Amino acid sequence: MRKASALTRFVASGIAVAALLGGCGQTPAATPDSGVPSPAQAAAAGAYQARGGDPLGLSPGSVYRNPASGRDEVVVPDMRHTALLIGDSQSEPTDGWPRLGLAAVGYKVHFCGLGGTGFVASNGKTGNYIDALQRGDWKLPYGTPALIVIQGGGNDAAHGATDAQIVANADRLIGALRERYPGARMAMIGTLARGANYGGGRRTQVDALLGTVSARNGIPFVGVGDWLSKYNLAKNLADAVHMDAAGRRSLGGLLGSRLRQLGLEGPSLDGTVPVAAPPATPAD
Structure with missing residues (x-):
């Protein structure tokens, strides 16, 4: 409940979003309001995404002003x-x-x-x-x-x-x-x-x-x-x-x-990254 509450307050802080046409997009995003999320609010948003959700529940293709980088970023599912x-x-x-x-x-x-x-x-x-x-x-x-x-x-x-x-x-x-x-x-x-x-x-x-x-x-x-x-x-x-x-x-x-x-397969469904297998030992 605390995380959900933090997310609600984070949305209310005035972070602006805008819809993209697709891909990385070339459409300018809206300018964010002056509200700045607290570290706890930012952590709640990150925890939500780590569980597989979109940050703040925004729809894919939205533009989000990341408080950590200060840059507009695209919301991508999964x-x-x-x-x-x-x-x-x-x-x-x-x-x-x-x-x-x-x-x-x-x-x-x-x-x-x-x-x-x-x-x-x-x-x-x-x-x-x-x-x-x-x-x-x-x-x-x-x-x-x-x-x-x-x-x-x-x-x-x-x-x-x-x-x-x-x-x-x-x-x-x-x-x-x-x-x-x-x-x-x-x-x-x-x-x-x-x-x-x-x-x-x-x-x-x-x-x-x-x-x-x-x-x-x-x-x-x-x-x-x-x-x-x-x-x-x-x-x-x-x-x-x-x-x-x-x-x-x-x-x-x-x-x-x-x-x-090169050991660069995609992560498994549980989010873990596979470890590259050691090279096979030649048979005698």
């Missing part, structure tokens, strides 16, 4: 089983292969991003990943995701971003996400390409570069800079860089297998 995916046009479609790969290992997916963007690249509608996050072009979800995945690099390769620019913005993005979601698991997916010896060019170079960024930050990395040639999937290209439906399904299956190898 964050315990949701992966936050930040990416470009490879991830944007509902059947994009990064989404399919995450779904294959037990995650619901909440996407933030837009086609044509990247660590450095922007598309005129939103900024690059870090600028879009900081300016509020799209909004992160409220609560801690089960996994955070950053995918991209293709548009940076296409638009001539330098190694230094990509590394600097990738580091900024990782730092901002770690500040927002302390302790959350993270992973990075590189740049889909044909491979260095099969015409991968700058895309393969950016994939390798992102691998070094991930390693330096202690983040598991799925390098995909040779997958089109390695798995004979260039035949499934719908254009120069995007896959047809069959190719997306194939890549999604490959990604799911790689996530399992």
Whole structure:
């Protein structure tokens, strides 16, 4: 009863909400009133969400001014089983292969991003990943995701971003996400390409570069800079860089297998995170 009462007082404090069109959204949220929740009220809201409910009982898609970060965040149902995916046009479609790969290992997916963007690249509608996050072009979800995945690099390769620019913005993005979601698991997916010896060019170079960024930050990395040639999937290209439906399904299956190898399966229904099994001991 105390928690329910705290939630009621928290709603009454004047935190404003606004409906989103969907996804991370680009609709400005209302400005909150001057009421500031107490630590007990904030803890009650967090406890409510931890039990599987939405903060303050708000409907999914609402925008909530998080008192801890001071930023507008999107209310997402069941964050315990949701992966936050930040990416470009490879991830944007509902059947994009990064989404399919995450779904294959037990995650619901909440996407933030837009086609044509990247660590450095922007598309005129939103900024690059870090600028879009900081300016509020799209909004992160409220609560801690089960996994955070950053995918991209293709548009940076296409638009001539330098190694230094990509590394600097990738580091900024990782730092901002770690500040927002302390302790959350993270992973990075590189740049889909044909491979260095099969015409991968700058895309393969950016994939390798992102691998070094991930390693330096202690983040598991799925390098995909040779997958089109390695798995004979260039035949499934719908254009120069995007896959047809069959190719997306194939890549999604490959990604799911790689996530399992890295011990990044989704949490079980009770909210616990599975522990990666130790490598098998070769038989004598």
